[in-house]
Amino acid sequence: MESTWASGAIELLKHADSHVSLSSAFDRRIAFISVDNAVETMIRVFLSLPKGKSGVSVPRKDFDEAENSFPKLLALLWTHGSSRLTGLDDSDIEHYHRIRNKLYHDGTGLSVDEQYLLAYRQIASLLLQRLFAVASPSPRPAATLEHLIVLWNRIEEVLKRKLDSAGIDRGHTYYWEEAKMRGILSMEDISSLTELRMIRNKQVHSTSIDAKQVEYAIDVATRLLHRIDG
Numbered sequence: 001m002e003s004t005w006a007s008g009a010i011e012l013l014k015h016a017d018s019h020v021s022l023s024s025a026f027d028r029r030i031a032f033i034s035v036d037n038a039v040e041t042m043i044r045v046f047l048s049l050p051k052g053k054s055g056v057s058v059p060r061k062d063f064d065e066a067e068n069s070f071p072k073l074l075a076l077l078w079t080h081g082s083s084r085l086t087g088l089d090d091s092d093i094e095h096y097h098r099i100r101n102k103l104y105h106d107g108t109g110l111s112v113d114e115q116y117l118l119a120y121r122q123i124a125s126l127l128l129q130r131l132f133a134v135a136s137p138s139p140r141p142a143a144t145l146e147h148l149i150v151l152w153n154r155i156e157e158v159l160k161r162k163l164d165s166a167g168i169d170r171g172h173t174y175y176w177e178e179a180k181m182r183g184i185l186s187m188e189d190i191s192s193l194t195e196l197r198m199i200r201n202k203q204v205h206s207t208s209i210d211a212k213q214v215e216y217a218i219d220v221a222t223r224l225l226h227r228i229d230g
Contacts, residue, residue, distance in 0.1 A: 025111035087156030
């Protein structure tokens with residue numbers, strides 16, 4: 001899709017990036033709010049595009065009803081665009097949006113942890129890539145929550161491709177048993193997936209990041225990705 005449609009979101013992300021490189025609490029707060037504004041802009045623009053541009057058909061009535069509610073817009077995006085969003089989690093975006101609201105409404109004394117800022121920035125990059133085919137920058141190789149989100153996203157993409165190719169439906173609870181029987185996943189892979197999902201969700205939604213646990217999860221994710229995508 002043409003990047004023109006995403007120009008507003010791109011400008012907001014550039015504004016965020018100009019503050020990310022600075023170290024003050026004020027700059028982190030402004031950057032986080034700009035990232036969230038970019039995410040909301042992306043969602044609104046994508047849902048309002050004609051089907052010929054977006055590939056999805058969103059009833060105007062549904063869009064109008066959701067227009068003034070971020071959670072409803074997010075739910076509408078996942079309803080109509082879920083095939084583009086493998087590896088992304090709408091609950092992560094809603095969680096970070098609530099943090100943004102707190103930063104915006106609860107005064108200037110609040111700030112946000114740098115890792116949360118970078119994690120949300122990475123989610124925004126992935127969303128930009130999925131919805132508008134605008135390439136996102138490569139993640140920094142450091143052991144950050146940002147890097148873990150990218151690795152998890154890649155694992156989900158590889159897993160979806162392999163399961164779809166084998167005709168295995170991830171919609172049922174025990175899809176992994178069929179994947180194991182077909183030789184797509186080993187018990188080690190399944191254990192790693194379960195552990196990674198728990199760590200990722202805990203860290204993304206926690207009030208304080210456990211750097212050692214994130215570093216451990218990145219190691220597990222890297223090894224898992226090598227096994228399933230080798």
